[in-house]
Amino acid sequence: MKAYLNQTLERLLDAVDLPSVLLASFVEKFMPLLPSYVLFPAIGMGAADGIDLLLRCLIATIGSVAGAAGWYLVGALGGPHRIRGMVVRYGPSVLLKVALYDRIAASYRGRPFGITVAGQLVPTVRIFQALPAGVLRLPLLPFLAATAIGAQCWIVPLAAAGYFLRRQGWSAPQVGTGLFTALLTIEVAALLIVLAAARWRSNAS
Template identity: 55%
Template sequence: MVTALDALLDAASLQAVFLAAMVEKFIPILPSYVLYPAIGIGAEDAWALAARCLVATLGSLGGALAWYGLGAWVGERRIEALVARHGRWLLLSPRLYARLVAGYRQRPVGLTFLGQLIPTVRIFQALPAGVLRLPLASFLAATALGSLCWIALLAGAGHVLHRQGWAAGEAGLIVLGALIALELGAALAARIWRQVQATRVA
């Protein structure tokens, strides 16, 4: 039996996928780890899934480009003041912003790619890139590749689970639970690694 949510996902057009992916970069009402599995669930076959992933990547890239332009236009001092005053609404603390800026000065392409695989960072990552006026071509290429990997992973997982008979809501919860487990595991591993390194130095 097709649920109302399943019917809504099936009816979503490529234009709606594009807009949803772009809006996700500005208003994270529906986080990427919920949005993209839902997009994959709504694909009727592998070709439709690939099309949705590509269109979503373009939407995400458009959002990143807008953030980049904002950072380049507003400038370093005013962006820092805005982050200090309003950054908490986007989960962007001054400390995290400063770390992104410092990282971009050292490894711009690698940080751009990896940042698209981190739910919170991927939203506003292009802002400091625009402030620093990183080379636009390499920035967009790394953003597109990182976004495609993230979107394909989540949408593919949602699609496979739905094909196995899981309802849309159930499949979304499974993907979300798996991502939370991975994030917690990665955070724990990083903490243990830092403790080991600190012990060796001591």
């Protein structure tokens, strides 16, 4: 498995053309063969210079938004009952649990624009959140705009980290492992803060 991951990352570094970046970022929304926190640093590592890095981030965002539009279309055409039935039957095999799908759908009844932006910063949610958005028929253009903003906030730091770490002599597997550890640490810390805040509010009341 480790050898496969290393080979895949090295192939990504050889994919220097922008169409390959577009395809990889689009396919990632449907077949996440590599986690995005590995894919986008690898895309950044292959950049020739700062301008190429910016272009890669822009193209990757376009591909990510196009993938979200595809999921939105599936949800809009499938309808609530059919899509939820598909999630119940096939969701667990692609890491989409019914409970997660229901939480995303419920969250959209609040502030859909902000929820969409924030959802693009959560690895599993960023892939599937367009599906319930399509089922609920959220306004398409605002949804895609929010997806683009959130995707940029996710892609640019990851690609930039890959670009700069590559120039410090890090290998592709080292960058992927290092960023995964950092993201996991941040997520755990954020969860602990949220739990502590909730406990404090509960005791205060």
